[in-house]
Each structure stands twice: as C-alpha cells, then as structure tokens.
Amino acid sequence: MNTTLAPQAAPTELLDALDRQLVHALALDGRASFSRLAAVLGVTDQTVVRRYRRLHGERLLRVIGLPFSDRVGISESWLRIQCAPGAAMPIADALARRPDIGWVKIQSGGSEVACVVRSYSADERDALLLQKLPRTQHVTGVTAQSLLHTYTTTTGQQWMDDSGLTEEQTRALARPCPDPGEETRLDAADQAMLAVLARDGRTGYPELARAAGRSESTVRRRLEHLRDTGAIYFDVEILPEHFGLTVQAALFATVAPHNLAEAGEALSRHPEIPWLAAATGTTNLVGSVVCRDRGALYTYVTERIGALRTVQQLEVVPVLRHVKRAGLLTDGSRLFEPPGH
Template sequence: MNHNHPVDPVIAPFDSLDRQVVQALMIDGRVPFSRLAEVLGVSDQTVTRRYRRLRGEGLLRVIGLPLGLRVGLYQSQVRVNCVPGTAGAIAEALARRPDIAWVTINAGGAEVSCMTRSRSRRERDSLLLDKLPGTRQVTGVSARTILHMWTGGPGGWRGLDELDDDQILALRRPTDFGTMGGFELDPADRAMLNVLERDGRATYPELAAATGKSESTVRRRLDHLTEEGVVFFDVEVLPIHLGFNVEALMSAAVAPSDLEAVGSTVGSHPEVPFAAATTGATSLLAVVVCRDIEGLYQYVTMRLGAIKEVAQLEITPALRTVKRAGLMTDGVRLFDPPAVA
C-alpha cells in the first residue's frame, strides 16, 4: 500500500461484507479465513476473495506492530508549523522515515502532525532538535511525549458496528492489555516483526524463514507476544471507505487528578481510535473519527460536553492523511540498524 498518497474514495467502495471483514480483522488480524468465514456465515472462498481484492487494490492492509511503551520505543506526538505551500513536501519526507507514523496535514495546510516511534532518545532528539528545526521551510516544532495509552494499540478501534456481540466474542483472543512493564525483544522477535510490519498475515513458513526458527516455534512465540500485549495487529484502511469522512486531532487540558478517569472515558468512546496522556499543557490527546462534520459537532458538544473536567479543548481537522500506522516505507525497517550519518 502506498502510504504517501490518499486513495480515491470513489474507487471500490466498501459494502457490508467488506466492512464486516475489516471489523473482524481489527479484532484478530491473523484470524484464519476458514474461521472468519464461519463467523460471518459465508464461504471460505468468499472471504479469501474479498480480502485479496481489498489488499491487492491497496485499500486495506494488516500489519503487526510492537506496543511502543512495552518495548522501549520513544513515542512523541509532533506538530510541525510550515511555510505556506510546503507542508506537502515536509509531510512526504517525514512519511519516508521508518520511525514516523500517522502523518497528517492539518490547520489550513500549514501544519503537519505525526507520531515518532524512535529506538533511542538520541534518535528522537536528533529529529526534534536538529533536523526539523534546521529545515528552512519549518517555522516551529512542538512535541509531547506519550506517557500512557488508553486506546490505540491492542484492542483495536470500536467505531465499526457491523458485527453482533456473538460474532465479536467468537473472534476475540485472550490478551493481557493491562500489563505495561518493559519487554525485551530478542533478535528472532525483531526479525519476525520486520516481516509483520509489511504483512501482518505473513505465513508461519515466511516467519520461520526470516527468523531461522521452526514453524512451531514462531507460532508459539507470536502467540505469546500477542497474548502478552507486546505485539498487536492494526488494520490500515482509510475511514472514508467505511463511511467516516471526518478525522480530527483533539487536545484537552485535564487536571492530573482527573486524567485517568477522563482518559479512560474518552478512550472508550466509539468515535476515538486513539487516546493518550501526554506531557505539556494539554495532557489529553485523542484522534476523533466521525461520519461527517455534524457528527463531530455532536461528539464535541454532547459526549465531551458532558465531561466537566475537560478544559481548553482544541479540535484540529485533518485535511489529508499522508501515512497511517505502518512503519515500513521504501524498504526501511523499524528494527534495522540505524543508518550511519
């Protein structure tokens, strides 16, 4: 999938079965097609054809990612102010970096927002203190460190409502979302993740070949990493194909004593695929996805309006998504050795 250019929403609109497949993969990105077909009440061939069409046309991709807070990645949300007319080029350059995800152009086309997932403090600081400020078209940079995530990793987005409760229960796998201690990935884990970052549904023979381990060993190890909440599977799909036409970045000031309760509440909203606590004056960061502008208005005034602890609210619509969660760009891998300057 090309992460650097938006897909024309007119091409291959998603029907009800497509949306069911997407929601099922958000619950379990590696669910066997035979099991998925059984849950959806269709044939194996139908599910396989649907997935291959969506994947082949670049409309959907399953990717396997590490949960950054568990494996020691330095995660920050960065906003880059640009000279008018240069945001596109800056966003494209950021999207090509393997340590950058969720690149959007916001605020009238003069601001780029992204998420850094750096392997070291030095790598993160090099970007924030040297490379971005030293770029002639950049007029300002602000960064907030991600302290805690309520939603946005294992567990998936709850905004789709295509499956019933029984179907969701049949697909859900046991995962320890509550464990947040550090986890040391070994070389075989990293080799496996370098494959899964390209294709979360890579076969066990492919994973075995990449790691030098047996198929049974990589199967057990991947199950363990998934159940421990170290590795999760994300579905890259443009919300517009699912009937959601508005994405926005939300920042809010919340008192430290209220942050956990407010963050948990906001993270449970079906409109919110990502919610986190951050450093900075506005300690709550979230992404909001709605069907239209009226839906965004209703969310802000009704759901958020009912949370009295939310203050200094800022809503910034995304004008263009340049890159989503994928950390693979131009053949560079997150766990490759860093390039020597």
C-alpha cells in the same frame, strides 16, 4: 509513490455489507485463519479468500502487526511542526519515508504537519528534534509532547461496531485483553519478524521464519507469546470513509492531573476516538477523532465531550490529509488515499 483508490468509485461504494463484516472481523483478530473467519461470518472459505484478496489487492485494506510501545521500551513523541506556506507536503513526505515515524498528517489549514516519532533511545529522538528538524528549511516551529500512556491500541474497532457483526460473532473472534506485565525486550529476530508484519500482518509462518532465522514452530510460539503478553498487536488500516466517516480531526485536551486517568478512560470508550494518549505539556490528552460529517463532529464536541466536566480546555484541529498511517516500518507510500487527495 502516491497510491490512490480507483477513480471511478467513491470510497463509500467500494465495500458492501459482507466486506464490512470481514474488515471488522480482521480488526478483532488480524491473523484469524480464513476458515475461522468463514465459520464466524457464515460463508464459505472461498468467499472469504476472494473478498480479502480483492480488498488487499486493490489496496483498500491492510492488516499490520505493530509493537505496543508501552510494553517494549519504545518511547513515543507527538510532534506538531509549523511550516512556511507551501512547505507542508514536502516536509510530510520526507518524514513519512523515515521508519521511525508514523501517523504523518497535514492539518490546521495546511500549515502544520503532525506525526508520531518512535525511538528506542533518547539519542535517536533528540537527533531528530534537536538537529535535523530545526535545520530543515521552511520549518518555523516544532512542538513535541512525550506520550506517557496509550489508552487505545487498535484503531477503529469501535467505529466498526455498525458493520453488522453480532455480539456472538464479536465474542467468537475477540482475543482476551492481555494483563499489563513486565517490559518485553525484542531481540534481533523479533525485530526482523516485525519488519515483515508491519508490511503485511497476515504473512505466513514460512516467510516469518526465513526473516527471523528461526524455525516455523519457534516463530509460531514466539508470535503467540508476544501477542499474549501485549508486546505486539494487530490492526487494520482502512479509510474511515468506507464506514461513512468523512471528517477526521486531531484532539488536544487539558485535564487536571488528578482527573487524567478518568478522562482518558472515558474518552477512549467513545466510538469517535480511535486513538488517545496521555502526554506531557499543557494539553495532556492527545488523540484522533472520526465523525460522519461536520455536523456530527459539532454534536460530538458539544454534547459528548462537553458532558465531561473533567475536560477544562479543548482544541480540535481538522486533518486535511493523511500522508502515512500507523505502520511503523512501512515503505512510506501514501496508502489508501481517496480520489483527489
């Protein structure tokens, strides 16, 4: 199913100032209660409920709960799949329907599909890379890079900084960053709960309890524990266009190994970079870039990235279309696409 925004309005016209503040607030704490959101934003509970229901009901926004792969034993690989002319869309659609695939994009002039594959074992990953993809008709080449370390978790909080939230409001909603700890093993009940949260991160505790087969109090405690230890996090899926960011690209950078952490930390602090990870291969930093327009992208590449002497080589590849976004266990439908996509 191809879900599009209402054709009568451009994406940047759909959110007013309060909508943007609410989106930013949810990016800071996706499960904050409506009453808490209302108190921080200085409006009534009914206003927040009405705004959220409109944004969610019109498929402009979705809160999702996802496992943080580095901390729950999930291995991730970044794939660049070269396709024969005209084959990118069917291949991207097929990949988007897989529950282990996220961030499916068509880029590089429409001849390349990029995605992230997540797996709990090498066998799961290898079945896709060594058997299924190589035998797929019209796939002419596959490049796979294992993701070693993610420098960012939530996507978009930095480029939402111009939403109008004050520093005091941001502090009131922001959760403390969890300290790195031991790997958390997710059991079957956790997996069932996450399957629901990946579709709607604001699902109530009664439904989560039914899915997990646990009591509401147990689910509440378990969810807070998983959040506090950094095993799972909550993110907001929304088109960057709603914040005036019309150009998206993939970034591939080469950095000397001894400079990798320094460069990764520096880039991850840039508001133009919603996601960044260290990876195997020659281009050992991979990420996403969002900018207001092509001129802003040029300025960012030449001035901001250009000022980082640790970056030796850089490839910036335009993203033509998002077929699937972050959700790990989504239904694979193309959510939140602007008109004409």
